[in-house]
Amino acid sequence: MNGNDKVILEFRELTKQYPGTTALQNVSFSINKGEVFGLVGENGAGKSTLLNILSGAVQETSGEIFIEGRKLTGTPFDRRKEGISMVYQGLGLALHLTGEENILLGNEISNYIGVINRKKQLEKTSKFMQAVGVEIDLKVPVLNLSADERQLAAIIRAISLNAKIIALDEPTSSLSKGEVEKLFKIINDLSKKGITFIFISHHLEEIFQISDRTAVLKDGELQGIKKTAEMTPHSLTEMMVGSKIIKKYDTKFANEKSTHSDKILMEVKNLTKKGEFYDISFEVYEGDILCFAGLMGSGRTTLIKAIFGADTFDEGEIIFNGKKVKIFSPRNAIRYGIAYLPEDRLNEGILKTMSVGENITIENLEKVSTRSGVINRSDNKKIQKAFIEEFSIKTTGTDQPIPALSGGNQQKSLFARLVNTDCDFLLLNEPSRGVDVLVKEEMHELMKKFVTEKPNRAIIMVSSELPEVVSTSSRVIVMRKGFIATTLTGDDIEEGKIIKKMI
C-alpha cells in the first residue's frame, strides 16, 4: 500500500470477538517481503487468533487482510493457494505417512485411476528438499523423524505449495539448541530468497536472534512494532507485560500496608516439579496479596495449580495454618479453605450451559442444601442476588445464561464463586486477563477488600501484567525458568526491578 511495493501482507483493523471476550481489537500492521517478523505476547494476547484468522481457520468479526495489495478471503484451502502456509508445532502432518507423502499430500503425482508414481514423487520432493538445503529421510513415516526434521518437513511442504508467507508457531519449543541453529540458518536462507516468515516464540532471545521486526500483542491489542535491532530484552518485556491503557497506580497496596501481620498462613518448602519448577520456598502472611511475576514458561501456573491440588509435584511440602497438609485434589483444597481462580475463563472457569446464578453458587451448594443434597432454592437465589449486587455484576438476572455476559462480568461471577466458598485463602491465576480496564480496577478493589475485611485471609496471585502486580500486591516473587529469581517488598516493587529479574 501507499506505493510501498515491499509490503506483502497487511492487516487492517482486524477485530475478533468471542461471546464475552475480545480476542483481537483493531489490530493493524503490515509485513514486508522477505522479512522475518517476530510476534510476541503472553498467553491469550491474541497471537493464535491472529494466525487463525490469517489461515482462514477462524472468521474475523471485522477488518481486512491484504496480500500483495489484494484482499484475502476464502477458505484455508484458497489461502494456501495464495501462498500462506502455517507450520504448527507437531500439527499439520499426518504422522503415519512418510515425509514424501506428507509433502505432496493433496498434490500427488498419480495416473487417472489414482495410482501414485512413487519414483516421480521422490524426485520431486528431493528437489524441494535441496531447494531448502536440508537432508532428511523422506521414505519413513514422519513419526520416526526427530522433532526438527518434522519441522523441516513441514517447511518443505510449505515451499512445495509455493508459500510466500510461512507462519511458524512456537517452532523451537521441542528443538535442541543445535537444531534451533540449523532451523534459523534455513529461515535466513529462505528469507533472502524472498520468503516471508512470521515467527512466534516466547523465547525472547530467539526473537532477537532471528527477527527483523517484532510486534507485541497484549490483551488482543497491538502494543507496538519495532525494529528488533532497536529493542532491548528489557524494552520488549516492558511492552509485553506493561500497559499504557491501565490507570497508573497512584496507590500501591504494598505502601498502604507497610506493616504486615507476622502471622504465617501458608509456608511452602522446597516445592519441586521436574521440568516445571524447582526448590520453591516462600511464606504467605495474613493479609498478603503475594504476587508471582514472570514470563510464560517460568513455572508460575503449574506451581499455583500444584498448590491447589489440580496438578502434582515431586518434592517439597506445604504447611497451611500451622499444619503440614497433603492436598491431593481441588475438592480437598477447598475443604482446607483454599480456592482457585483459573486463568482460562472460557475453558476452565465458566460452566457455559448454566446460568449466572448457578455459576456463582456451584462451588458451595452444600451451604444452601440439606445433608441429603436437596437445594433450598430461595436461599440459593438469595445468595446469588446478593453477590450480583455486591460485585455489581451486569446481568438481566440470576437466570441469564453466563455466556451472554461480558468477559469482565463473567470474571466477577467467578470471583464471587470463590468468595462464596467461604475459603480464606485464594489462588488467583491471571485474575484480570481479558477484561476491560474498569473491571480490572474493580477486581483489584475486590481483592484488596477480601484480604483486609476479615482476619486470617490472604491471596496468592499470578499475573502477567506489571501495573497490576505493582498496584495490588503486598509482596512480589519473580520467577524465571522455574526458579525464584527474587522476592520484592515495599518500595522495591516497581516495574523496572521486576522486569530485570524476569529476563
Add this chain to the structure above:
Amino acid sequence: MAANKKTEQIKNQEAISKKSFGQIIINNAALTALVLLMILFTIVNDRFLTTNNMINILTQVSVTAIIAFGMTFVITAAQIDLSVGSILALAGMIFMALSVAGVPVFLGIIITLAIGGFIGLFSGYLITFFKLPSFIATLAMMSVARGIGLLMRGGTTICEGIQLSYFWLGQSKIGIIPLPVIILIIIFLIMDFVMTRTTFGTYNRAIGSNPEASRLAGISVNPMLLKIMAISGVCAAIAGIITASRLGVGSPVTGYMKELDAITAVILGGTAMTGGIGTIRGTFIGALVVTILTNGLTIIGVSSYWQQILLGFVLIGALALKKFRK
C-alpha cells in the same frame, strides 16, 4: 452512526420476536410432535383415542421412559449408555431365575436392581479409571450383558416354576391403572426432583458442561460419573423387572434396540448430546412421542420393520433440530 445502531437494535428485536413462534415450536419439538401425533392418529383410526388404548400406551411407555430417565443423567453428563437394552433382558432373566429358585419377591427385586446397578458401575469404572469412551465401554457391556442373559438357559426363556407373586409387579392394577404406570409416575417424580432440586442434579449438569471447570470448582467428577452410570443400570433393571413380570417369563431376547428408543426419547426431550443440558420432564414427553408413534403405527397397520426405519429418522430429526435451537 448512533442512528444506525438503533435501527440495528430494532431489527434485532424484530428478529427475536419474529422467530419466536417458530422458535417455540422448535424448542418444544417433543411437545409439538406429541400433539400432532395424537391428532393424526385420532383422525386416522377411531381405536386410538380410547381409554383402553391410552392405558395401554402408558403401560408401554413405562419401560421406555424409565430407561430414558436414567439415560437423561448419562447424556447430560456428556456420556452415553448403550448397554441398557441388554441389562433389561439380563435383569428379566435374573429376576425370573430368582423366582424359580424360591427367593421371595422383595429380595428378588433388590438383588436384580443391585446387579443392574453393578453393571452400570462397572461401565462407569471403565470410563473413569481406564478412560474408555463411554460409547465403547457400554458397547462392550451391551454384548457382555446380553451374552450372560443368553447363557443362563442356553438361549431359551424361563417360564416354568415362577412364583405367582413375581407377576404382581407387572400385571396388577390399582383401579384401572396398571402398577407399572404407578411405578413410572413415582420414578418420574423422584428423578425430576433429583435433576432440578438437588446438588446431584446440578453437579450432573456441571460435569457435562465442562468437566475440567467442574473439577477446579471442587466437584468430584469421577464419583459422579460412577453414580450416574449406576443409576442408568438400575433404571434398566427396573424396566427389565417390569417387562419380565408383565410377560410372565424371563426372556433373554427382550429389549433389543431399547437403547435406541431411550436415546431418541432423551434427545427429543431437549437434552444436549454435548452435555450440560437435560430435563427429566422433556425426556418423559420424548418417551411418550416414541411410544405413541409405535403404538399408533401398529394400530393403523404399519409393519414393525417400517416402524424401525421411521424411528431411526425420528432420532436423526431430533438431533438435526439442534441446529435451529436457540
